Amino acid sequence: MKTMKLIKPKLIVLVVLYKKTISASPTISHLLSQNKELFDLELVIWDNSPEPSPEAEISGLSAVFSKFQYIQTPENVWLSKLYNQVLQANVYDYALLLDQDSELPDYYFDKLGAAISDFPDISLFLPIVLNNKKVVSPGSFVYFKGKHWKKIKTGLMSSKNVLAITSGMVISSKVILAHQMKFDERLNLYGIDTSFMLRFSKLEKQLYVLKVKFDHDTVLWSNPSADVMLSRFRNLKGTWPKILSDRPVALVLAYFYSIAVSLKLALKYQDRRFLK
Structure with a gap:
C-alpha cells in the first residue's frame, strides 16, 4: 500500500x-x-x-x-x-x-x-x-x-x-x-x-x-529627534482622513485628538512646527 x-x-x-x-x-x-x-x-x-x-x-x-x-x-x-x-x-x-x-x-x-x-x-x-x-x-x-x-x-x-x-x-x-x-x-x-x-x-x-x-x-515607540518625529507625526496625521473616510464620527474624534497630540509634542520638543 x-x-x-x-x-x-x-x-x-x-x-x-x-x-x-x-x-x-x-x-x-x-x-x-x-x-x-x-x-x-x-x-x-x-x-x-x-x-x-x-x-x-x-x-x-x-x-x-x-x-x-x-x-x-x-x-x-x-x-x-x-x-x-x-x-x-x-x-x-x-x-x-x-x-x-x-x-x-x-x-x-x-x-x-x-x-x-x-x-x-x-x-x-x-x-x-x-x-x-x-x-x-x-x-x-x-x-x-x-x-x-x-x-x-x-x-x-x-x-x-x-x-x-x-x-x-x-x-x-x-x-x-x-x-x-x-x-x-x-x-x-x-x-x-x-x-x-x-x-x-x-x-x-x-x-x-x-x-x-x-x-x-x-520610531513612534522610541524617543527620536524633533525632525524625525515631526515627519512621522505628519505622516500619521495624514492617514486618518483616508483610513476613516467611511467613519465620520471617528474622523472628527481623530481631528481633535491630532490637535491634542500636536500640543503635547510641541511642548515636549519646544518646537512650534508641531502646531502647523
Whole structure:
C-alpha cells in the first residue's frame, strides 16, 4: 500500500530592507535558524536601499533558499505598493511579511505550521509583537485609534476591532483572491496595517494569534529627534482622513485628538512646527 506524500503549504516570505545589507538584518539571520522543512519556501528580499547588498551576500542566500528573489529599488517604493506587487505576482498558499529588524524565535515556523494545519480555513495569523516588554501588536481599535492590549491573548478570535502591524503577519492567498484584497496604495508608511486590518474584519470573521513573541522597534515607540518625529507625526496625521473616510464620527474624534497630540509634542520638543 502506497503512502500518500504530504503536500507542504507554499509559504512566501517577504523581507523589506532599507539602508541595511542582508548580513546586517536580524530578521534574515533569524530566518536562517527556522525549521524550513515545514513549508515549500520561497524568500523574497525587497531592498529599498540606495545601494544593493553585496553580491556575495545575495548569492549566499540564493544557495540556502532554492526559491529566492532579490529585488532592489533605490527609489524606495512605498510599502503598500511593494506588498501588493509581491502578493499579486507570486503563487503561494501563505505570505509572511517581515521588516528588517524582527527577532523571530527559532520556533516561529513550527508554531505557524501547526496553526495552519489545525485551522486551514483561517486567512490571517498574527504573532505577539513586543516593544520594551509591552504588547504593541495585536491591539484593539477603539473609536478611531489603536489601543494596546494589557493582557496577551492567543488562539482563534473574532477579527472585529483587532489591529496589528504587518511585521510577522501571515496572510492566506485565499483572502487576497476571494476578496481582491489589497493594501491601500494611498498610504506610504503609517496606517497601512490599520487600513488592512479594518478591511479584513469586514470580510473575514476570525483570525488566529500565535503563541509566538518577538521584539520589534519603531520610531513612534522610541524617543527620536524633533525632525524625525515631526515627519512621522505628519505622516500619521495624514492617514486618518483616508483610513476613516467611511467613519465620520471617528474622523472628527481623530481631528481633535491630532490637535491634542500636536500640543503635547510641541511642548515636549519646544518646537512650534508641531502646531502647523
